[in-house]
Amino acid sequence: MTPMLLSLLAVSAGLSISAPVPVTIARYDFNGRAGMVLDDSGFGHDLRVISGHGGQVRLVVHGAGNAIAFPARCDLTVCPHVALQSPGTADLNPGTRNLAYGADVLLDPAATSKGQNVVQKGYSKTSSQYKLQIDGIAGQPSCVLVDVRRPGIRMVRSSVSAADGRWHAVRCERIGSRFAIYVDGVLRGSTRIPASLAVANNRPLSIGGKGAYRDNDQFNGALDNVWVQIG
Template sequence: MPSDASTFTVRYTFDGPSLLADVTGHGHDLSPVSRNGGAYATVARNGGKALVFPTPCHDEPCPRIALRAPTTAELNPGKRPIRYGASVRLAADQTTKGENVMQKGYSIRGSQYKLQIDGLAGRPSCVLVDDRRTVIHAAISGVGVADDRWHTLECRRSGSRLSILVDDVVRGRATLPADLSVSNHIPFSIGGKGSFADNDQFQGILDDVWVEIG
């Protein structure tokens, strides 16, 4: 995480009276989109709060929820360096094929940056997709985080290098085209792509989500 709070492009601590507010003051506040009764709850953490997302569901209709910030070019890094991350807690029985911690854009169109946790082992990964070439570049952690403990996750892109850090240790890397650019008109989302089917619902506890661009 950036050491200087002033460098955050957006940050959500989920504390205080406005749980979904962007605490940087840049105005990228979140709003929920939900279906089938999807909702978040809160639990106490470190003197503040963290968000609890719906538990795994195997029989439709399943509850779904995502938190979205309005579309803005300020959250498009283009070719610039970008760092983004979150604190997560996920139990072994809360893993699925894919769970979105955060994302902006889609891999099949318009470019993307994304942090996700995949598979039964709960291995986090960072994904970048260019706005001209729909090739998925992923830095996948060699260790899982589905142990019902808190972990900090961070993605770092600098030039042609993409890295994923788990608890401040680099656990995976990928090589990118140096001119890869992420720029799209899709809202920034946390906890899922949206409220539709196959939304890659996050199903654990989430706290301190942030992005730093430049």
């Protein structure tokens, strides 16, 4: 359902439309088979597994359901690579609208690296982007936005680590010119960005890494409840 249609429904119901209606445009709880990752939002952004050098994902138990685990950390010259990707569709682009996205993450402190991508759309050097990643040996989550007209990374980093072998809910949130990161519902960092910053590209939504190639910033833990909300 498009934001315009949601607004029309709001009008017909006698509701105010002064503020945009947030829409969960993609959501994945990984409670199906590992090879078939369906979009629980109903918008049809189903994921396919892409891999290289023997990379695989597997289902692991998380609460009453499943999560998806990615390859363990590898320091060899050639390592397993795998990511989950949707088709690149325009409704996953927020433009200048409010945006929130996040995931439940599980990462061991011994599994951290220079950078591990959790969820992203677009690339910082060749297109606009939104991204959640786990940075550095300390394992601090960070959120990234890159404008489609003025390339340059806008980042907000959590003041606390999420790499302690326990599950954490990490949320990136852009509301107007405010860009913030939350860990387990607690604000852990915020910054200001231009209100005109826009993200729009034809790249897929990618989970667990950039892709299946060598320099893919592979995530080396488990993920659950990955989601994107626009509006």
